[in-house]
């Protein structure tokens with residue numbers, strides 16, 4: 046059986062602060078080609094990335110289309126959601142399902 050987001054997040058939480066920061070940077074670099082190019086993001090002035098792992102955007106308010114399902118982080122982290130920029134991080138969305 047494939048690992049759930051929650052299993053993968055648990056493993057990620059075992060990383061050192063330094064390793065975690067590096068992983069977040071890697072995710073943001075990939076995110077730049079998806080969030081960074083998506084219709085909800087472009088033109089808003091937003092510069093943050095990696096909303097699935099960090100937090101919702103303080104800038105983006107309108108959902109005009111989401112590219113998260115095409116992003117490799119969705120399969121790498123077994124994400125079940127999208128629109129992290131408006132809805133909050135995957136951890137928050139997971140908690141909300143409990």
Ligand code: SF4
Nearest residue numbers: 080083111112129130
């Ligand atoms: S979470 Fe989805 S809608 Fe929001 S900026 Fe990223 S790709 Fe766009």
Ligand code: SF4
Nearest residue numbers: 076079080097113116
């Ligand atoms: S899943 Fe969405 S928010 Fe997360 S890195 Fe990919 S495009 Fe960005």
